[in-house]
Amino acid sequence: MNEILTNLALIAQLIDVKQALSIFYCAALIIFLVACTQPNDVVPSAPERPAALDRFGQSRIDEFNYLEDINDIDTQNYLASEQIFSQESFDIWLPLRREISKELNQFLPAAKRDNSVQLGSYYYWREVVSGAQYPIFFRRAVERETIGAASKQIVLDVNELADGHSYYALGDFSVSPDGRWVAFTEDTTGAEHFNLRVREISTGRELSVPTTLVDASLAWLAHNSLYYVVNSLDGSNVMRLNPFSAESYSVYREDDPSFNVDLRLSRDGNFLVLTARNPVSTEILLVDKAGIQKMISPRRIGHHYQVRVAEGHVYILSNLRQPDFEVARFDLKLPDQWSYFETPPGTIKDFEVFADGLVLLIEERFEFSLFFYRASGEASLLLKTPPIESIRLSSNPNLYSNLVRFVRYGPHLSDQTEEIDLITGELRVLELNPKRKIPSRIARLEWYEARDGTQIPMTWLQAPDRKTKMPVLVTVYGAYGISQTQSYQLELQPLLDRDFAVANLYVRGGGELGPRWHEAGRLQLKMNGINDFIDGVDYLAASEAIDPRKIFVRGVSAGAVIVAAALNRRPELFAGVILRYPFLDLVGTLADQSASLTPADILEWGNPSDDADLKYLLSYSPYEQIKSQKYPSVMLTVAKPDSRVSMAESLKWLP
Template identity: 25%
Template sequence: METKIQNPLAKKKLTYLEKHNDIRIDNYFWLNERENQEVIDYLKSENEYHDRMTSHTKDFQATLFEEMKARIKEDDESVPYKLNGYWYITRYEKGKGYPIYARRKDTLEAPEEILFDCNVEAEGHSYFKMTGLNVSPDNKLIAFGVDTLSRRKYKIRIKNLETGELYPETIEITTGGSTWAADSKTLFYTKKDEETLRSDRIYRHVLGTPISEDVEVYNEKDDTFYTFVYKTKSKKYLVIGSSSTLTSEYRILKADNPTGEFKIFQPRIRGVEYGIAHYNSDFYILTNADEALNFKVMKVSEENTLKENWKEVIPHREDILIEDIEIFKDYFVISERNNGLNVINIKRWDGAADYYLPFDNETYTAYVSTNPDFDTTILRYAYNSLTTPNSVIDFNMDTKAQEIKKEQEVLGGKFDKNNYVSERLWATAEDGTKVPISMVYKKGIKKDGNNPLLQYAYGSYGSTIDPYFSSVRLSLLDRGFIYAIAHVRGGEYLGRAWYEDGKLFKKKNTFTDFINCSKFLIAEGYTSVEHLYAMGGSAGGLLMGAIVNMAPGLYNGVVATVPFVDVVTTMLDDSIPLTTGEYDEWGNPNEEDYYVYMKSYSPYDNVVEQEYPNMLVTTGLHDSQVQYWEPAKWVAKLRELKTDNNILLLHTNMETGHGGASGRFDALKEVAEEYSFVLDLEGIKE
């Protein structure tokens, strides 16, 4: 790397931030002024520095991009699913970056009807995302949401599928999702608060009437909750949900009575989560009520839905987490997690069958896929593993016969799953807890400490990173890298208690688990300090920020994408999108004990004079989830205080938000940038 290139230095402008009689000095607070030209100039100077420092890898990045793209089938399509008399398909055409949504009536041989060609819709936009496609019960209309800025403020439009006409109605600042009443002319949708982007209100719109006359049917006033609306699979009920990190509440209304009053299903009780599914004249409820930490399934009549009437169907179990339920006419399917592994339990309503789908290794992911049809004996599920591409499988619940509808093709002719090895290992955390690690590598590696290893984790919100197949990842594996997913606490890999043990006042377990996994992999000879790399994004970027403060000498390089690193300042600012809804995850720093604990690990607040690893930090100017200024401030402070000559790069995409680029292959350019950074540090140039 060229060392003569002068890195940017952000101006220091003293800001005192006081809370609970504690003063934090923030020299880079001013970087949150998005409209300030000085801020834009600073971000551009960092981008120029990044480009110059990585200019020698540009050809390699292009090679990686083409290599990754070449493994992906460009003219590809989804497995069709049937809904209300039509087969729905999403397909891609060669050389085009966006999906085409289509359907065929009754049979797959019928003429194709194109709902949307997003390649046409995206013309003239640097970012384009369509979401919430929702066909009316009479199959004649489709509502959909569009975002062209990447701020997740979707505009809902309605299209006539018979004439192709786009109706004049444009509903601004929504989630993009909506649901039709049974009459095919009344549409319910969710509005967002313009500043915080919290989805807080449900409206009713009648086709052909002005948007200004839309009726607000629900307003979620608690700013730690968000709200949403949908229809049950049985099509009988419209449902308004309200949810926070720890608590849920639902309201129901018969879909054939759209102007009626929504009835509360069960009033919210702090700490009680529940979800509902309708079948015949009952609701089935997945809930953690009454200390069912790993959830249980209850049942109640649709006439008397209050909790006092709930009856147990599947009891709570200490060792098995119930993740979801799927209801069919004759069958009841339960998605569970047992010792970290996905299992699918199939039961007949009449009790004549009760069995599990068989899976045979420790590094796979299996999940129930799209099953909108209620009256069917076919369960569609998906399966993949660290070494096996994704398959979509139709399983006959009567005969137990399976049909692989589609297996992900890895193009290029070089991929053979037998050339790769996957395994699950268990590291020991500081407090003695065993932490699982799923890993994959090319056959024939030696445990001599010389293998480059990329360790990935997320570790928040109970979100589990399952061991999944990635054709993109082959670009690392084929160059000798080991890829390891650390299933740290804060996720839900080992059940709900695993999540509870990595949040609020136990958040530091997430960070120490990751570090202990790294030390274990070094001790076992898989890698060494000189060859170990870490990667995480968003809340996983917070994890990256914490580990480089706590154990900077353990990693040769770290990639932090859209990292949530200024925890205290963000959690004290309730005008920022998502903040108030996060108190149950991180704590509310307006309370002193949470403030003190948060400050003790917040990456930005804990940057000190010490050596840091080589680092690549990425963000998007329009990010609504982790604002661009968090990584920008963090990099500025690191530049000021770090005592090493290691590489520190900040790359801000000036056109996108939290999810990165919107085109199908544009995102691969970002992956190629991240991969080339660690490959270059490892001395791998091609």
Template identity: 25%
Template sequence: MSFPNATPSAPIARQAQGSDPYAWLQNRDSDEVLDYLKAENDYQAQQLADQTALRETLFQEIKGRILETDLSLPSPWGPYLYYTRTTEGDEYARHYRCPRPADDSNSIDESQEELLLDPNVLAAGGFFSLGAFSISPDHQRLAYSLDTSGDEVYQLYVKELSSGAVSSLPFEDCDGSMTWANDSNTLFFGELDETHRPHKLYRHRLGDACADLVFNEPDGRFFLHCFRSSSERQLILVLNSKTTSEAWVLDAEHPEQAFVCLAPRSEGHEYFPDHGLLDGVWTWFIRSNQSGINFALYHSPQQASGVPTRDVWQTLVPHDDAVMLEDMSLNARGISLSLREGGLPIIEVRPQGLPAYRVQLPDAAYSLFVQDTLEFESDRIRLRYQSLNRPPQVRQLDLATGDQVVLKETPVLGTFDADAYVSQRLWATAADGTQVPISLVVRRDLVGKATPLYLYGYGAYGESLDPWFSHARLSLLDRGVAFAIAHVRGGGELGEAWYRNGKQEHKHNTFSDFIACAEHLIANGLTSANQLVISGGSAGGLLIGAVLNQRPDLFKAAIAEVPFVDVLNTMLDPDLPLTVTEYDEWGNPQQPEVYERIKSYAPYENVSAQAYPAMLVIAGYNDSRVQYWEAAKWVAKLRTSKTDDNLLLLKTELGAGHGGMSGRYQGLRDVALEYGFIFKVLKLNE
């Protein structure tokens, strides 16, 4: 038995009776399911076996650009500099500290450094993800959490730095967060419910055998998160859904007391507080959307009688219809606002007692954010800056003067010249006339010419895909393949309205925007349908699946990583991890009109008897966000439906989760596999 028009050796997925013939693939850990996934892995390996040498060439090529033994930029805190060091041959960076130099420089003293944590030992060759890495305020202890399977459930540990003794805390189903109170003896941590939602906050005093329940959030739409304020004087507990939030606060000096609500939740009101200084007075700063969807910044002095109620908040930065206030960073001597205007990130600094200014940068399209505010009393902050053709830089910014110094630029070994590549910002016109930005990078000698092109997209949750640099991507660019990002609606690149116009009843805009970007690149002679490869992961995989159903003729190949393609069935099952919390993003299909809306674009439901491009689909067996069976069911249905002989490959990482395999070298091999697939489909000569 074989599939119509499929390679005879392609795995055959059994079709069961019922409305969903491949629902049996959801029987996790059954022999039948595991045998099928392994058969798909074997088939993928067989089909790409002729690329073994090419993949090794790509791996060595990419690895050869990376400085394998390197030191991170040290961060000063109290009496120490904290930093990490990567070593050639090791998958993970080690964590260190050394005494802080008297001249307050960033120079480390290797003779006095302490090894705080070695993930290479802890990983023991298996999957490894470090959750919390939190030094106690007195610098005597390290709290850290580990996920060793990829399911994002963490075990908690505390290490005594003076002796090296490590204690495993006796708690289960932890979300990985660990927040210190100022006594350096009390930890707050979160617990996951059966749907993988952080729903409870516990307080644990070191040495005790148990923990006290501090907060329980029963509403399945809300996630719980605890952190320290910028001032280090307050603990903040934020409960937020996709559309509403509520914050509770606690004096970090008195962890035994109860959290107090800053402003009771009100449907549609999102607010996020922090604590710092304004004109020498301890003040609450609140970023809120109460006066408009792009958020404004409010302030209220700390009150001895309790937290400032919402009616006394005073406007510090008013709402602006054209500028999104995405975040704020507080230092004793200034406020740094993270803004978004015209599709680009902007940092606006408001030094205490001095005029405000915007940080000036060299490129037209870029990624920029506040990486480190350093200590609260610091008069400097660190910015992380990069573009499609410029490696990441850590820039030190003097808050008062605006002066910038590049402290560190990620090295690119071998022959590399940023000016050999051109980064551009293009605009496509969507079906409804909306202008959609595209970020493009191409080798300078190929500017304006039709080249193979790799188009990436996401478009969900208000996330912004700002242009980023990639060592690996140079292997595409140097072979004449251009790279582009479609900044479609559903993302946050052009503010909150851009996000809202690509979700719920407007989700179709995400797909039509992506198609418009592809058509724009083709119409302007930058590529052709026979040279265009598209890619996306998670919710971006939904995007890829949807546009493949709608316009398969527009693309030569597609890569979908941990794709959210079985969206209708997933959203119909409230017992699955995260489903209820996703109602605000996609809608609740228990409602008939929402059911029909999701069904109209869901990739799995809309697979049809037509020719599809070549496809490589990647899944993670332990993925708690997008279950492995979404990709498996989608591929199984495609095999029975599609009318072409193009490659259709499924690779399931049986020991990994949402982020794929852990470890930097394994990550490079995964990239080499994807690039090799692209070169095979495009028939690019080596």
């Protein structure tokens, strides 16, 4: 395989954790886009050690299978050579790195404060103070009129929690019903294995809670009822803990490891909402303070739903009858009697319930609308965005508020929190921090035609003073029904300042156009997304605005499947390729039953133990489809540890 990849100029950066700073990544990105125009034939290579593999009746020789063993001496030597090569490659461009860092620091605020939200008898908010890396969570009593230093209380200082750790991530936190204690989960390794801690807010005193290797999710329902999740390869247990006696026991067992279990409190505070979800179905239980469980709707293939609880009723956002979702309501005492709301066309992306009615967020062809349905049944349009702007519902924990809070965002807009009065319709911008000055950009939505006639959406961003023959960075994801964010990305600003255009392609397999868009690019339709991507790059190459010799593409995690598969098919299209934590060895990963994500991933990609699925996977899997041809330059970043995408996939693909 060394001969195959002789012309693949690689810059591989091994990082200890997945928490790379935007400034570092942006500098590395720009340096790569400059450096990859200068071919380097002297690249690291791993020694070949052919091994015969027999998987699912398929026999083949794999020269680099040993790289799956991180402790192998040849693996260690190869990693060292890649790190040296990477460092030397970036060191050449040190002045440019400093220049980019200076540019980006001008956009970063020295301090930042979020808008407060009311939870019970307190207002809570988050601040990042000058010189700190992590936020501090504060609160003040509702009856306090001022927000001065004397009136606010620290709930959690993440800087203090992170002290002494090379990596730190706060998972979730929940305050006890009496407001005295805070429970939180933390990851100190980057492997997404969390510890649970319980701390008295006023004193910092901690209870002895013997819980490690838990999930991030938790919820405090009653004084002696703290719920958390323990995951294993054969499923999940939801545990009920009395933090004051350290006694715990299982209240729910999920035996299907493809399901992820999430916990939250209902907005009225009376129920634990226990959600079990995998890529093809959902099941939700309500647990009251006495521990009694109520099933909302049993799991069935194809049915996804969410719930809200208010005033003795359950509101459910469901695709049981309508692929783009609809909203129903039922009385907790009459759970089988659903009454449905009549809603406008489009996909219902989210919803929230207030004492006076229901708020719906609806998207249709990249236009977002907020609707309010009053308790009387009357509906009104609160606002509608142009196609290149998006909105998402923000935190609205107060059931009895008449204000709904949301965030307006876009590739050319800094995130802006706003709220609208459900009674008067008055719109107000909530801005606590100095407005970030963003250079003027041209942003637009376009549609191009795929080879089978399907119209594919694409968003486009560029500086206003450049019209033709621009280099372009193209990003794609297209998996799991996840919608790519259209938000402002700081790391791309130096590219735009250097006459690059930036494009996002929303191919089939993602969630941008609703559940049917996801289904059209899942399992044995995955090639639709790959072809959509190739057709989109061809569309850009034919545009007068783009220099076809300077098309760079980027894929992260599952998005790398589409990029790397396209790279194997049409390497001449690309001037350079950026892959972050890439999913590359589909068959090898999906065959690994010891990986926690395998059961859920099989529902998205296919099961290699099935002959038809195996054949289809082998037809596009980036690792199996490497060919003897000239490849463009590639920048690859991997993480150690990474519980989602093994570093071994990238190591095997590189040589």
